[in-house]
Every structure is written in structure tokens, then in C-alpha cells.
Amino acid sequence: MSSTIRLIIDCPDKVGLVAAVSEFLAQHSVNILEASHHTDKQQNRFFMRHEIVAIDEHLSEQTKAFNEQEFREDFAALAVKYEMNWSLKNACNKQNVALLASHEAHCLNDVLHRWHTGELHCDIPCIIANHEKMRQYADWYKVPFHHVDFSDKPRAFAEINALLHRYNTDVAVLARFMQIVPDDLCQEWAGRMINIHHSFLPSFAGAKPYQQAYDRGVKLIGATCHYVTKDLDEGPIIEQEVMRISHSDGVEDMVRKGKRCEINALANGLRYHLEDRVIICQHKTVVFD
Amino acid sequence: MSSTIRLIIDCPDKVGLVAAVSEFLAQHSVNILEASHHTDKQQNRFFMRHEIVAIDEHLSEQTKAFNEQEFREDFAALAVKYEMNWSLKNACNKQNVALLASHEAHCLNDVLHRWHTGELHCDIPCIIANHEKMRQYADWYKVPFHHVDFSDKPRAFAEINALLHRYNTDVAVLARFMQIVPDDLCQEWAGRMINIHHSFLPSFAGAKPYQQAYDRGVKLIGATCHYVTKDLDEGPIIEQEVMRISHSDGVEDMVRKGKRCEINALANGLRYHLEDRVIICQHKTVVFD
Amino acid sequence: MSSTIRLIIDCPDKVGLVAAVSEFLAQHSVNILEASHHTDKQQNRFFMRHEIVAIDEHLSEQTKAFNEQEFREDFAALAVKYEMNWSLKNACNKQNVALLASHEAHCLNDVLHRWHTGELHCDIPCIIANHEKMRQYADWYKVPFHHVDFSDKPRAFAEINALLHRYNTDVAVLARFMQIVPDDLCQEWAGRMINIHHSFLPSFAGAKPYQQAYDRGVKLIGATCHYVTKDLDEGPIIEQEVMRISHSDGVEDMVRKGKRCEINALANGLRYHLEDRVIICQHKTVVFD
Amino acid sequence: MSSTIRLIIDCPDKVGLVAAVSEFLAQHSVNILEASHHTDKQQNRFFMRHEIVAIDEHLSEQTKAFNEQEFREDFAALAVKYEMNWSLKNACNKQNVALLASHEAHCLNDVLHRWHTGELHCDIPCIIANHEKMRQYADWYKVPFHHVDFSDKPRAFAEINALLHRYNTDVAVLARFMQIVPDDLCQEWAGRMINIHHSFLPSFAGAKPYQQAYDRGVKLIGATCHYVTKDLDEGPIIEQEVMRISHSDGVEDMVRKGKRCEINALANGLRYHLEDRVIICQHKTVVFD
Structure with a gap:
């Protein structure tokens, strides 16, 4: 059983942003347990939190099996494109x-x-x-x-x-x-x-x-x-x-x-x-x- | 300016469901204004509400320009696959x-x-x-x-x-x-x-x-x-x-x-x-x- | 049936004050429907609100039958003694x-x-x-x-x-x-x-x-x-x-x-x-x- | 300094009840710190709670210096007359x-x-x-x-x-x-x-x-x-x-x-x-x- 992972994003609001993240997640074989969005229109900033969990089976030919390291590397590219502050955290890890x-x-x-x-x-x-x-x-x-x-x-x-x-x-x-x-x-x-x-x-x-x-x-x-x-x-x-x-x-x-x-x-x-x-x-x- | 559309979905919970809907939306050139999910684990049912708005520009080669009729027809196919109850409503329309x-x-x-x-x-x-x-x-x-x-x-x-x-x-x-x-x-x-x-x-x-x-x-x-x-x-x-x-x-x-x-x-x-x-x-x- | 009267008092706090008012009410043949007290220790001030209603029968030899005019006159003397702000209002009267x-x-x-x-x-x-x-x-x-x-x-x-x-x-x-x-x-x-x-x-x-x-x-x-x-x-x-x-x-x-x-x-x-x-x-x- | 005493009363509602208790308190040289009343019209029952404290000086010729034993004995007579359940408690005493x-x-x-x-x-x-x-x-x-x-x-x-x-x-x-x-x-x-x-x-x-x-x-x-x-x-x-x-x-x-x-x-x-x-x-x- 894979553990729950939290993906937190904060970036300038742009058309296509949610679509891009959704597409990314869809292609990386994760299941979304919880998803939350918010757009701050005054600051023109977008905020997003996902609780995701890796799924084992392949969904379609367009997806690849989940691999955290690969996921991070791939996501980094997307993050640069959209000027994101982001973090990926394992829900099991306890904070001090x-x-x-x-x-x-x-x-x-x-x-x-x-x-x-x-x-x-x-x-x-x-x-x-x-x-x-x-x-x-x-x-x-x-x-x-x-x-x-x-x-x-x-x-x-x-x-x-x-x-x-x-x-x-x-x-x-x-x-x-x-x-x-x-x-x-x-x-x-x-x-x-x-x-x-x-x-x-x-x-x-x-x-x-x-x-x-x-x-x-x-x-x-x-x-x-x-x-x-x-x-x-x-x-x-x-x-x-x-x-x-x-x-x-x-x-x-x-x-x-x-x-x-x-x-x-x-x-x-x-x-x-x-x-x-x-x-x-x-x-x-x-x-x- | 396009008007806001609400997509309401209710269906048996299945792995890959959110990914499939996200992928669908990403490919149909809509911007997501508000997204809400819920899984009822007891009933094993999934619920989803999106407020979306059509975007004019093409996002990538994998997307097509928004067209409500086409959107409905395409979505109907997805809905059958996942046994969805669904509705698509224009937020401008006033109910009696x-x-x-x-x-x-x-x-x-x-x-x-x-x-x-x-x-x-x-x-x-x-x-x-x-x-x-x-x-x-x-x-x-x-x-x-x-x-x-x-x-x-x-x-x-x-x-x-x-x-x-x-x-x-x-x-x-x-x-x-x-x-x-x-x-x-x-x-x-x-x-x-x-x-x-x-x-x-x-x-x-x-x-x-x-x-x-x-x-x-x-x-x-x-x-x-x-x-x-x-x-x-x-x-x-x-x-x-x-x-x-x-x-x-x-x-x-x-x-x-x-x-x-x-x-x-x-x-x-x-x-x-x-x-x-x-x-x-x-x-x-x-x-x- | 007599109508409800409200007696509102506000004065410097003093020992014996409640006793004096209680004694006064007891001697004037009224029944107390609701009584509220408060002492503001910082300001050393006392506040009191009574909802009273006249009773018909004599209670004892120390009491007299209720008469609003007499009640007011008698109370005025007490009020002077304790430096009271006070008012007597008929609950039936509607304010504008x-x-x-x-x-x-x-x-x-x-x-x-x-x-x-x-x-x-x-x-x-x-x-x-x-x-x-x-x-x-x-x-x-x-x-x-x-x-x-x-x-x-x-x-x-x-x-x-x-x-x-x-x-x-x-x-x-x-x-x-x-x-x-x-x-x-x-x-x-x-x-x-x-x-x-x-x-x-x-x-x-x-x-x-x-x-x-x-x-x-x-x-x-x-x-x-x-x-x-x-x-x-x-x-x-x-x-x-x-x-x-x-x-x-x-x-x-x-x-x-x-x-x-x-x-x-x-x-x-x-x-x-x-x-x-x-x-x-x-x-x-x-x-x- | 005298300690705070609580007098709790519960009895059938009767005209003159509050007056009688007030008169009693006024005559027994106590100062009322807090007073609460309630009449349950459905049950025709009256409830009263007083926080009182003994005062040292005589207030008038009709009062006597506070003495708890005497207070209890005198009150017992009143309680019988009005069929009261009552209790007198010292606020300092800690309950187990x-x-x-x-x-x-x-x-x-x-x-x-x-x-x-x-x-x-x-x-x-x-x-x-x-x-x-x-x-x-x-x-x-x-x-x-x-x-x-x-x-x-x-x-x-x-x-x-x-x-x-x-x-x-x-x-x-x-x-x-x-x-x-x-x-x-x-x-x-x-x-x-x-x-x-x-x-x-x-x-x-x-x-x-x-x-x-x-x-x-x-x-x-x-x-x-x-x-x-x-x-x-x-x-x-x-x-x-x-x-x-x-x-x-x-x-x-x-x-x-x-x-x-x-x-x-x-x-x-x-x-x-x-x-x-x-x-x-x-x-x-x-x-x-």
C-alpha cells in the first residue's frame, strides 16, 4: 500500500494551469484523494493542494507507473514553466x-x-x-x-x-x-x-x-x-x-x-x-x- | 466572455476516475474556477462539482476548442464508461x-x-x-x-x-x-x-x-x-x-x-x-x- | 388585571441597597416577575431592573395597597437617599x-x-x-x-x-x-x-x-x-x-x-x-x- | 471578612413569595451579591438563588446582626410556610x-x-x-x-x-x-x-x-x-x-x-x-x- 502524498502549489494565476496540473497527475498514475483550489483575484495568485496516492496498475498508454523521484523531476519542469512555489510531502512523516x-x-x-x-x-x-x-x-x-x-x-x-x-x-x-x-x-x-x-x-x-x-x-x-x-x-x-x-x-x-x-x-x-x-x-x- | 458552467458528477468510486475527468477537461479547453470532490467510502460513491469556463486559446496540440454541444457528446461517452449521473448547467440560467x-x-x-x-x-x-x-x-x-x-x-x-x-x-x-x-x-x-x-x-x-x-x-x-x-x-x-x-x-x-x-x-x-x-x-x- | 411595570435603577453601590429596595417593594404590594442585579466593581456602581406587577390583596400589616402615584412619590425619597438614576415604565406603552x-x-x-x-x-x-x-x-x-x-x-x-x-x-x-x-x-x-x-x-x-x-x-x-x-x-x-x-x-x-x-x-x-x-x-x- | 453564602430555594409559586424572602433577607443584615429568580409557569413552581454576605453594621432598627445558626432557624419557619426545598451553602466549602x-x-x-x-x-x-x-x-x-x-x-x-x-x-x-x-x-x-x-x-x-x-x-x-x-x-x-x-x-x-x-x-x-x-x-x- 502506497502512502499519501501532499502536493502544495502556489503560483501566479494563469489560464490552463489547473488543466496542466491535472494532465500531469493523470499521466503519473496517482489517485487524487482530496483536491482544493483557490484563486486570490486581488493578488492574481493561484493555490492548490492535492492529497494523492500512487496507483499500481497502468491506466492507459499515456500514463507511466508512479515513481516519486521521477515525479519530482518531471514536476520541477512544470513548476519552472508556471513559476510555482511547490512542495511534495509524505503524510506519514511526522513534523517536529x-x-x-x-x-x-x-x-x-x-x-x-x-x-x-x-x-x-x-x-x-x-x-x-x-x-x-x-x-x-x-x-x-x-x-x-x-x-x-x-x-x-x-x-x-x-x-x-x-x-x-x-x-x-x-x-x-x-x-x-x-x-x-x-x-x-x-x-x-x-x-x-x-x-x-x-x-x-x-x-x-x-x-x-x-x-x-x-x-x-x-x-x-x-x-x-x-x-x-x-x-x-x-x-x-x-x-x-x-x-x-x-x-x-x-x-x-x-x-x-x-x-x-x-x-x-x-x-x-x-x-x-x-x-x-x-x-x-x-x-x-x-x-x- | 463565456459564461460559467457547472459540471456535477455522481458515480461509483473507481481508481482513475479523477484522472479521467481531469484529462477530459484538460483536453476540452476549459478553465476550472472551482473544483470539489468527495468520496463516500461507506457507499463507495464519488461526487464531483466543477465550475468551469471555456477558454479561447488552444492550450496544446492535444486540446480542442470548447464547444458545449461537442463537450456534452464527448462527456456522455465517459459518463457511460463510469456509470455517472451527471449534469451540465449554465450558471446564468435562473431556476424557477x-x-x-x-x-x-x-x-x-x-x-x-x-x-x-x-x-x-x-x-x-x-x-x-x-x-x-x-x-x-x-x-x-x-x-x-x-x-x-x-x-x-x-x-x-x-x-x-x-x-x-x-x-x-x-x-x-x-x-x-x-x-x-x-x-x-x-x-x-x-x-x-x-x-x-x-x-x-x-x-x-x-x-x-x-x-x-x-x-x-x-x-x-x-x-x-x-x-x-x-x-x-x-x-x-x-x-x-x-x-x-x-x-x-x-x-x-x-x-x-x-x-x-x-x-x-x-x-x-x-x-x-x-x-x-x-x-x-x-x-x-x-x-x- | 394590573399591567407589568419596569423599575430601572442605577446608582453608587452601597451596603444595604438591595435590602432597602426589596423592603420597599415588599411594603408596596407588588409581585416581582423578574429581577436582575449587577454591580460594576470598577465603577463602584449598582444596576437593577425589576419587572413588577401590583397585587390586590394585602400581604401583611406592614404593606399598603399598590398605587402608582404613591409608589412614585415614596420611591423618590429612597432614590434621593441612594443618589439613584431611576425610571418606572409601563410595559404596555409602545415606544416610537x-x-x-x-x-x-x-x-x-x-x-x-x-x-x-x-x-x-x-x-x-x-x-x-x-x-x-x-x-x-x-x-x-x-x-x-x-x-x-x-x-x-x-x-x-x-x-x-x-x-x-x-x-x-x-x-x-x-x-x-x-x-x-x-x-x-x-x-x-x-x-x-x-x-x-x-x-x-x-x-x-x-x-x-x-x-x-x-x-x-x-x-x-x-x-x-x-x-x-x-x-x-x-x-x-x-x-x-x-x-x-x-x-x-x-x-x-x-x-x-x-x-x-x-x-x-x-x-x-x-x-x-x-x-x-x-x-x-x-x-x-x-x-x- | 465574612464568606459568601448561597441560598437556594425551590417551592410552589405564590403571590408575595419574593417579597417575603426579600423582607427576610433585609431583616437579617446580609448584602445580596447576586440574585436570580425563575418561575416555571407550567409546573407553577418558583426557583431562587441568592449569593449573600453578612454585613457587620446594623442597617435599621428592624434588622438584627447576622448569625448563621439564627438565620437557619428563622428561615426554616419561612420555608415551612411556603413549602420550600431549600439549602444554605458556604461558597468556600469544596465539594468532593x-x-x-x-x-x-x-x-x-x-x-x-x-x-x-x-x-x-x-x-x-x-x-x-x-x-x-x-x-x-x-x-x-x-x-x-x-x-x-x-x-x-x-x-x-x-x-x-x-x-x-x-x-x-x-x-x-x-x-x-x-x-x-x-x-x-x-x-x-x-x-x-x-x-x-x-x-x-x-x-x-x-x-x-x-x-x-x-x-x-x-x-x-x-x-x-x-x-x-x-x-x-x-x-x-x-x-x-x-x-x-x-x-x-x-x-x-x-x-x-x-x-x-x-x-x-x-x-x-x-x-x-x-x-x-x-x-x-x-x-x-x-x-x-
């Missing part, structure tokens, strides 16, 4: 998800539990935190734990970056990390560093969003899962969740209710990322959910 | 939507308003009701109105059926019609008669669903938009909406709140149907929203 | 709701329909619009219609204010009016002028919120029902609604989906206001729903 | 919540995490499970764990009942326990045994609700938190949650998404119960949230 945390444990607990029970398809090579308190979670799940001292911030981030590299990190998740990531790190991990912000962005960006929401008197609060960029809380949004509140909810109630939003938005956002369902288009995302 | 109503006006008012303002892409050739009260709506929107006398039910339904035919009805909408449609009419209009039921089916099927919901003490109420079949309230579901309630909501509050669910579920369900986004698969639906 | 509209009809249509069918307990003495197009709605519902020419804005608003007074307006509803109300009118109608803004405030305040939402790439859009103040889109929020969207929704889809949010947020917000469920506390609201 | 689990860990993990981080105000004296697998959670949280062997069901339930008593259980939570509780246990723990059912009841009661939901083709799935009664899945509902699904969700996707509903419905339902916000009225609940 490094978790960065502070002293709020709810997102960390949720991600670890879903990983532990097999719901989240990834490896978690390490937890990095600026609080010793999180060591208990790491130890129980038998995940290496690194406490980073933030008295010297530049050194702390240098250490974090070194750790991310040492553990072959594919994606870093800021599970309520609550530290502003320096520009060079944002740059280096662009599209591979996910944050959960505890407000319905762009409302209440910055510090203490629940206090801001309370002061403004909104009737719904939320959370936003987004990629980290050097412009704080301005990164491409992957997922958002909201919850109804009322005048009787104080800031602490909002914190409690909001945690549900944070957990759910991060859970979905991270899963979409790990299943290669998210394509970044400038400061926005296409999410083939 | 006949509205059946009783004395509750909220769904009728909403559909008419959205049609009148151009949001709903269809024609409304007639309103049929068992209450004179609805005539005011029909008159204002300048839609022919037919009051049907239900003292003799079989005759009433015969009259309704005759009216549906006279107005070349494509789809009949029971906008809170509140009459049980006889089996033969269900059969004749199978897949072309849409009902809005004022409960979250399968909960509270049958009469007085809000009273049933009140008696059971549920914390959410809802509405269900579904195709009419001879098994009352058992037809394929297109769309559902729910709303939170509490112990302080009496039956009348539920009726008031539930109307919002009914309006929204019908609005979405009818739009999906008119855009050929719904494919019926036995007693369930595939909705490519 | 003037509708201001522009060229978008969905909110207007919804409010009119719910008023017409008796769901909304109020009178609608007039519709004022800067588009002739809305006359058709007014005429059908037999509501006086006034087209105001906006080529001279100050004169237009003077005319509107005169109309609001002429019709003894209790509350003015900006049903997608899309004109910035001048400061003096905001001041005069403070707490009695309700707007529906087509975004989830404070996100995307100002013009073209759906375009802003599209550009930012949010995953949920919304609408906000709020009191009008001179700080545009900064008034106290009564109700908010949101709806999920995706990358495939263009600005027009957002407009279509957002209309549902606008209609629902306005429907709830206006009902809360008419049932005296909203108390303004500086730039926030207490909503006893 | 025994957790019953099987092999699905998500609800267990969530309750334990929220208890561990102090969000859930209770004690967890023990975890009882029919799977050894859950021991790891119990051990980490340092909660006594009891594995019960279900090869002999009556003996297993006798053992469970003995454990519940040994640990002075106030409320037993079936965190996806997936065993039918025998009638005598239901009777004994009536109103003190909470279940989370993985469907939106009354839809899909009984076994395999996600499979049933899949087969029926509903567009929303849900979960229901309810009190256990001898009529399986018919107990009074405390809280319900729903989530949107589509044709592309298989049974496993529903299971994954549904877990979120289960976690959230149980989290709210349990919190309402622990804060004495739920009053059972025959087969329904009043929830003062």
Missing part, C-alpha cells in the same frame, strides 16, 4: 513541533494531551519555557525540558534558537509564551512559528487583551492563532474562535472563558499547519480545511 | 422557485426580500398558500398568488401540482407550509422540493417541535432545511442552524428565537441548491459550500 | 421608533417585518432616508416616509432632528444609515439613538469594514449594535454577532454573510432597548437579557 | 468530586487540569476506572486510583458505590464512563451524578451516537451534560454544545471534533453544579448561569 511556554499551562496541556493520545500527528522533541513550573508537564510526558533564563533577553533568544536547531524543529509553537520574539528570529522562522494570541485580532492587539476587552465592553471575546512576524500581532491569521460574554463577566471570567477559545483556535490552527493545509499569501492565509 | 406558504410569514418575507434585492439568483413565478393573508406579500412583490382551499386535501394538492407545472417550477420551497405532502407528490418532486422544519432534526420531528423542546428542557434549539420525502421529516438534510436558549425561555421565546434559525437555514440551504452545490446520496447530502 | 435608512434595505426590511407581524413591541411613526428607493417599503407598510436631501448636510440633519421631534420619537434607529451624525444631535439623542455597524468593533471601525476585514484576512466577521456618540463607532455596545468565513469568501460574500449578522445584532439590540433591558454605564452597557 | 472513567481520557484530562490549576473549585478524592490505562493520570495528579473489574457487573457497581461513600463523594462525574449505571445507584445518587453524553440529546441517544449522526447525515454534532437517571440518556439536561460538520467528515472526524463539545459541555455543566447554579425541576433544569 517544539513548544515554547511561560507560566500559563492550558494550551501546553492541551497540545501535549492530544499528541500523547495520538490525535495530533507530530513529534514533540522539546519544551522550552521561562518558568520552571512547566517542567512537571515535560517530565510526565517524557519530553526534554529546557528552562531559559530571561534576565538577559538577547542571550535567552540565542539559546532558544540554538535549541530549536538542535532538535531539528519543523515548527515552533508559542503556547502562551508571552515574550516578544526578536526580528531576526521571526525572519528565520517565518511561516514556521505559530502563536496563539488571546484576543480576536485585530481587536486588542498588544498587552492585556482581556482587560482591554473588559474596558471596551464588547459582547464577544476571542483568540487568534497566527504566524509570528516581526510586526507584533500582525502576522497571517490561521484560525480564530470567539465566545459570548456579558456585563456580568469580570476580567477573571473572561480569562477563564477565553482559555477555551485559545485552546480551540490553537488546536485547529496547528492541525491545519501539520496537515499542510495552510498556504501563506503575503499577510493572509489560505486554509484548505 | 415556487413558494408554498401558510400563515407564518418570516421565511416567505426573507426569501422574497433576498430575491427582490438580487441576492438570491432565481425567478419566483408564484406563491401558493392556504391562507389569504399571504396575498399582501405576493401583491407587493408583483408575484402571482394562488390561494388553495384545503377543505378537500387531495384536490388541494392536485391543484398545487398543476400550478407547479404551469409555472415551470424547478424547485418548490415549503416556506413553513405546514401541510403533509402526499407520497405521489413527494415522489414526483424528489430532490426538487425543499422544506424548512422548525427543529434540529432528528430531534423533535413531527408536530409542535418548540413545545417538545420546551418539555424536554434542551439548552439549544434549531431548524433544519431538507428535501421532502414521503417519510416525514426524514428527508436528506441540507443545512441546520441552532441557537442557545435557557430555562427562562418559554415556548413563545423559542418560537421567536427559532425563527432566526429557520430563516438562516433556509437561506443557506436554498442558495446551495440553486448553485448546484447539493448532491443527494440516498438519505444524505453532499454539500460543496 | 423612527427608522433612518440609506440605500441598503436588509435591516429596514427586517425591523419593519417584525414590527408588522407584532414580534417587535413598538410603534414606527416614520422612515427617514437619503434615498427615494426606500419609499416603496414605507408605502407598503403605510409608514410616513421622508426623503431628506443631503446636498446640504447641516440642513439635512436639522430637518431630521425636526422630524424626530415632530413624531415624538423615543428612539431613532440608524438601519444602515451610513451618514456621520453631527455632535449636537449625538448629544441630544444620547442613549436614544442606536446604530448597526457592519464590523465586529473595535475591529475595522470607520469606512468599508468588509474590505478592511478582507484585507486583514480574519476568519470571522461580525456586526455591532451600539448607541451613537460623538466619537464615531466608539459608543456603548449593546449586542454583537459574528460569522465564520474563509479565504474563499470575497468582499461580496462577506457583505452577503455579514448582512445576517447585522440583522440579528440589530434585532436583539433593539428589542433589549425597547424592553428597558439596557443601562448605559459610561461607555459600556449592562444588558439584562 | 469523584471521577469515573473508562478508556477515553479527554474529559478526565480536562477536568483534572482545571482542578490542578485551581480553575475548578472542588476536591477530587478519587478516580475510579474500568481500565488500568487511567492510572497514569491519577498517579501524576496524586489522586487515589481504583481499578474496578467489570467481569461481574453487579459486584463492580457495589464496589463503586462503596468507594463513592468511602471518599465522602458529593458529586460523581461520569467522564466518558460508558457503562450503564444500575437503577438503585441512579436513585441513590439522584441529582449528584453527572454524565457527559456524546450527542446532542434527544438525538442519537444510546450507543454509538457519532455513527448514528454520520448515518443520518446531520450538519451539526454535539454533546450533552446531564444528570443520570434510571431512564438512560433521559436525565435533566444541564448544558449542551454543538459543532458544525460537513459531508467530508467521517465518523473519526466527528469523534475528534465531538471531543471538543464533550469537554466544553462537561466543563460548564460541572462548574454550574459546583456553584449551586442548577436546580432540578422534574426532568428539566433551571440553570442560573
